[in-house]
Amino acid sequence: MPVPNGNASPKISVVVPVYKVQGYLRACLDSILQQSFTDFEIVAVDDHSPDSCGRILDEYAGIDSRVVPVHFTENQGIGKARDAGALKSRGEYILFLDSDDTLAEGALQAIAERLEATGDPDILLVNHVRTYWNNRVQASAAGEMLSAAGTDVFTALERPEYLNMFAVVWNRAYRRDFYVGNGFTFTDGIYEDALMVYKTMLTADRIAATDHVCVEYRQRRQGNSMRTPGRKHFGIFEQYARLFEFLDERPHLEPVRALLFERMASHFLFTLAREDRIVPQDRAPFFKLAAEQYKRFKPKDFTVPEGTMGVKFDLLGRGSYPAYAAMTIASSTRQKTIKRITKAKTKLGKTAYNRLYRLHKRRPIDENLAVYAAYWNRGVACNPAAIYHKAKELAPQVHGVWVVRRGAEENIPAGVDYVVANSPRYWEVMARAKYLINNVNFPNEFVKRPGQIHLQTHHGTPLKQMGIDQQRFPAAAKNMSFGKMLERADRWDLSLTSNQHSTEIWERVYPCAFEAVEYGYPRNDVYFRSTAEDVQRIRTELGIPEGKTAILYCPTVRDYQTGYVPRIDLERFCRELGPDHVVLVRTHYFYGADPQLQALQERGLIKDVSAYPVVEDLCLAADALITDYSSIMFDYACLDRPIVTYADDWEVYSRARGVYFDILSGNPGETPGASATNEDELIEVFRSGAWNGERAAGLRAAFRERFVQFDDGNAAERVVRRLYLNQEPEPAIVPLDERTPAPAPNAAPARIVAQRSGEQHGLIDA
CATH class of the missing domain: 3.40.50.11820 (CDP-glycerol glycerophosphotransferase, N-terminal domain)
Structure with missing residues (x-):
């Protein structure tokens, strides 16, 4: 396990504020921990997240001591979380990273090398890309400018064009002594990044840059607080008012006032135009406040930009919302007309329904x-x-x-x-x-x-x-x-x-x-509510003779194949298991009836239960499950009975379909029990007794701990009370070690022993 070098401070502290990102947090942390450069720590601040983020942070901290979790007892906002992380950090540099974003490969190495090459500047500007849910990747607009900087070191007054960079704190690394020494803290509310960026850039004596893509900025389709409409977006005015107060107190910064004013006005117009930020009824009040701030802070020598943006600046200066609205409505109407014409044909054929x-x-x-x-x-x-x-x-x-x-x-x-x-x-x-x-x-x-x-x-x-x-x-x-x-x-x-x-x-x-x-x-629920009598009744209905070991075989569908393709020579498998075993075969519901299975059933070698309507009954009847990648393994784990993984095409399947973890790894929490990758191994799993051995039981216990978290026999009641009765979801989830699954069938576990050459395999009691 990587650990910091004794009590020495790491080179980089990655400060990660965390709130309601449980679906993205692991990817964020993994992207840092998998960096080739290892002299870092992660200070992750749980801003009293209501989901499982805090538990995930503690899990990672238990695995890697470079992860330092901080837990707030009440929600304080991203700014306060970043402040706490900065104060807790021990690194020479602070890199802020939002918890739904990721570090690009080689990011920390590139940052460390550029810091050394530029003599440890106050701020190092870094490049980023935007990543979208549809796998589109968009380069930042600052790439060429960052590349042009080379190893130069400068101030914002010397290179004011760098103030035009995307104004977020995560595309720059801060020297900790500079950041903490100047007492920088985030203000309340959103749009706090812009104020922090400009204040730090205008305070720094030494700024450097790298064009290496360091941050992968995730464009979340839903859930981004900046894309949630409401009055909170009016906080942008207070943030920029603070910026101009900062400028007023520092007359030497007058050369960049016009540039920052243009950035402010552009930011107001950008925010106003976003329907996911300003709702229609709030647009006129927002425009009014933007116009007031425009007049208040406009420099005497300011020249409006050319083109459409210049027209919008003039309208802001005049405070004319009706003219602005007319301009934007005309543009929107043109776009909607084009869309209506495009869709007209598709609407003509709609039927009576x-x-x-x-x-x-x-x-x-x-x-x-x-x-x-x-x-x-x-x-x-x-x-x-x-x-x-x-x-x-x-x-x-x-x-x-x-x-x-x-x-x-x-x-x-x-x-x-x-x-x-x-x-x-x-x-x-x-x-x-x-x-x-x-x-x-x-x-x-x-x-x-x-x-x-x-x-x-x-x-x-x-x-x-x-x-x-x-x-x-x-x-x-x-x-x-x-x-x-x-x-x-x-x-x-x-x-x-x-x-x-x-x-x-x-x-x-x-x-x-x-x-x-x-x-x-x-x-x-049925796995925790069924009785021994229920299990025996189902086995009788299925025609499983008393005392026999029933093996349920459930292979899943292959996206890279057409139709059902047998993965096991079932005739040989049944012969090797012997007469004291019954093999129930259930193919995926995407497939129709299979004549080969029908023929094997007619010969009495298997029971084809593919068309059996209730898969839960099949699980209750089975002494053990054989499957490959089917999700039935997670359900069957509720019963705490042996699960055997038979994955003869793992390499092909994992590449063709993609998987979230390695079912064959043998790691607790990933592999549910004994496993095999070819027919001989599968037979040996049963012959040796490994299918029901101590190691298999240990793996199954870890698998159940991870995946049988909320299944306890009361799930349906919780859903009904919440959905239909508007009640609290009761009863509370029963701890795993207090749950009693349906009893296993009474068939005594058996193992197969090899006979002399030419003789049929037999069975002895385990």
Whole structure:
């Protein structure tokens, strides 16, 4: 584990203010800890974040002593968090990094080398790029200017053009003695970066620069406080008033007053034009204050810029909001006209259902109507089904209606109300339901009304990469519009998770404005509520003879293959296991019936349970699970029974699909038990007893600790109380060591021993 050199101060302290970034924080910390330059510390300040950020910081601190967490007992804002981090820091230099951004490869090495080459300046300016959710990377506008500086050292008065750099504190490193010695602290409110940047730049005696890209500035699609509209954006006026007070007290800075005034006016106009900052009803008051400040601080010799910006400056000077609004409306109208013409053809072909849907959307929302769907309308299943049944018990006033695809009506149990997708009644319930519950997305044509509540339950824990992360993997991303995908996710109000891993992943790969609800997966409640009698009943229904060991084999779908391709020679595998084992095979629901499996079943070698409607029953019936990358492993872990990973194509799958951790690593919390990468190894896992041995049990315990966090048998009740009854999500989550999963089947564990050549393998008691 890397540690600082004794009590010596590190070269660089990376100060990271942390608040509500649990989906991005690990990437931020990893980008620092993986730097080739190691003489640093991370002072990470938890600004009383309401999510799991504080726990993540403590986790990293326990692994690497260079991580120094600071926890606030109440939220104080990013400025105070940065101040605390700067005072706590011990490095020769302070580098501020926002916790949803990352350091580029080689950043700290480049900074250290340029500091040495320039004789340890007060401020080192660094380059950055903007990164977008669609993997677009945009270079900063300052690259050429930073490159032109070379190893020169200068002041802001000598090189005033460097005051035009993006005014944020994270694109510069500060010498700690300079920063702390001058008593620099952040002011309250947003836009505090601009004031700090200009004050420090105008105070520094020695400024240097590097054009090395050091910071990857994440352009968050949702969740950025600067992109949340409201009156808080009026704080920009106070920040710039403080800047000009600072200039008034230092007459020697008069040469840069006009430049900073232009920067201020441009910043006002930029903020005013952003709909995600200033709402329509606030634009006139904002413009009025901007105009007052423009007149107050305008230098006598100021010359307005040329072009459209100059016109806007003149309008600010005259305080003429009607003229400004007319100018911007004319521009906006031209753009909207072009868009209307472009979209006209697509609207001409809309069918009758669209008119019907629009009609129903004018009717009041039914406060006691809920629409359920699962697996692209395949039937009553998964988390939505568990919520539906619990709602009938706890919230009977809420009427549930299921959406089913045409042709699958026979899969709906008796007594369950349903609609066929795209039927007239379907559009009625979609338009009028208060609650919408699905484990995938509703179609693009659905428009969520104000007042409707959409719960996304998901249908697994992510091992394979999901959401916008799939963009890097063509096999997974084929024919997918990620823009449309995010528009569908924009409709989510609540995102249900069963572990912190999922919470973090969903927040990052679906950058939308939903609230994560960590209640557990309702579909897994059955694993804690079923009895020994339930287990035996299911085994009897499946035809599993008493005393036999049932192995459930569940391979997942391969994006790089078409159709089901057997990964195991099941005939050989069953022969090697012997007659005291029963192999249940369940292929992914994307695949249809497989004739090879049917033939093996007819010969009595396996039981093909691919079409069995309730996968939870199969898990309850099984003594052990064999899977590769299927999320069923996370659910099966609730039962605390052996899990064997069979991944014969790990290298291909991980490259083609992308994964979040190495299932074959053997590390606690990643590998759920014994593993094999070829058929011989898999057979040996069972022959040796490793599938149910001590090491497998230890790995399974660590896996359960990480992934069976919120599943305790009460998830559905928590969801129903929150969603339908507007109550606190009770009962509280039961600690893992106090939960009692359904008892394992009574079949005695057996192991296989090799017989003499030419004889059939037999079984002995373990």
